[in-house]
Amino acid sequence: xxxxxxxxxxxESPGKTVTISCTRNTGSIASNYVQWYQQxxxxxxxxxxxxxxxxxxGVPDRFSGSYDISSNSAYLTISGLKPExxxxxxxxxxxxxxxxxxGGTKLTVL
Amino acid sequence: QVxxxxxxxxxxxxxxxxxxxxxVSGASVRSGSDCWSWVRRPPGQxxxxxxxxxxxxTTKYNPSLKSRVTMSVDTSNxxxxxxxxxxxxxxxxxxxxxxxxxxxxRWFDTWGQGTLVTVSS
Numbered sequence: 001x002x003x004x005x006x007x008x009x010x011x012e013s014p015g016k017t018v019t020i021s022c023t024r025n026t027g028s029i030a031s032n033y034v035q036w037y038q039q040x041x042x043x044x045x046x047x048x049x050x051x052x053x054x055x056x057x058g059v060p061d062r063f064s065g066s067y068d069i070s071s072n073s074a075y076l077t078i079s080g081l082k083p084e085x086x087x088x089x090x091x092x093x094x095x096x097x098x099x100x101x102x103g104g105t106k107l108t109v110l
Numbered sequence: 111q112v113x114x115x116x117x118x119x120x121x122x123x124x125x126x127x128x129x130x131x132x133x134v135s136g137a138s139v140r141s142g143s144d145c146w147s148w149v150r151r152p153p154g155q156x157x158x159x160x161x162x163x164x165x166x167x168t169t170k171y172n173p174s175l176k177s178r179v180t181m182s183v184d185t186s187n188x189x190x191x192x193x194x195x196x197x198x199x200x201x202x203x204x205x206x207x208x209x210x211x212x213x214x215x216r217w218f219d220t221w222g223q224g225t226l227v228t229v230s231s
Contacts, residue, residue: 001173033215037157044206044221045149045157051215090157094216098172099147099159 002026004091004102011108016081020105022091023073032093034074036065039104040087048089049076081109112136114207114222122201124231128194132207132222139188140165145210146183146190147218150203158203162210163190197229 003025012018022034036049047056049065052074062082067074074093078085086109091102118130132146139146145162152158161171163181171179175194183190194201204226208218 033217035215035217037218039157044224045218046221047217047219050211050217050219056219088156092157092217097170099162099210099216101149101157101159104156 001098002093002095002100004093004100006089006091006102006105008103009106009108011110012081013110014081014083017077017079018081018107019078020076020089020091020107021071021073022075022102023071024093027095028069029067029072029074029093030069032095034065034067035092036063036074036076037090037092038085038087039090040084045090078107083109085109112209112220114209114220116205116207116222116225118225118227120226121228121230122197124198124229126195126197128192128197128201128205128227128229130192130205130207130225130227132190132192134188134190134209137209137220138185139183139190140185143212145170145212145216146181147208147210148181148192149206149208149218149221151206151224152200152203155203160192160194199229199231201227202229203227 033051037045039045053065147162148160180193204224207222209220
């Protein structure tokens with residue numbers, strides 16, 4: 001099995017851009033797709049990005065996903081930050097036997 | 111519109127068995143491209159994948175829970191189930207059922223609202 005590591009928290013001002021990383025400890029980040037989920041307080045998770053870079057239905061194009069083999073990391077970038085973007089963000093990947101979530105990143109929009 | 115709804119006791123005694131039902135509407139659990147999953151989030155912690163059940167009854171579980179968890183499906187009533195035995199306080203969490211798309215990737219496109227289960231001593 002592998003582990004996905006995310007920063008515990010990030011913060012940025014409205015209108016700015018923030019990037020959240022998700023680093024895989026063993027095996028290539030490119031070997032299996034990475035997904036991203038948003039969870040606002042008191043609500044269930046919703047999908048934001050799937051298959052590394054595809055936006056889930058209804059997700060604005062301010063959200064984008066990517067990965068970098070050299071850092072073995074996936075990234076979620078949110079541009080034009082809005083107060084409603086606050087919440088916890090989780091990356092997720094898989095292999096044949098398991099599904100793995102990152103520990104989550106708390107995004108604060110100051 | 112696909113909807114998933116968890117149901118079951120909100121309080122379970124320590125060493126007992128946690129049992130939850132997920133009722134699916136707007137989609138069929140018989141779908142060949144979907145798996146039916148359980149994910150939990152303990153207070154102050156992150157999401158933990160527990161496992162999934164396919165409409166054939168095939169299951170896959172998180173190795174950390176494998177000895178205690180059982181999942182099953184009822185295609186007639188479009189429901190699937192979670193049983194977790196020998197629970198402790200560490201099993202206190204919000205439990206979510208979710209649909210996992212089993213196509214190019216493996217991702218959770220639809221989630222239930224979640225149900226808080228507290229394990230009491």
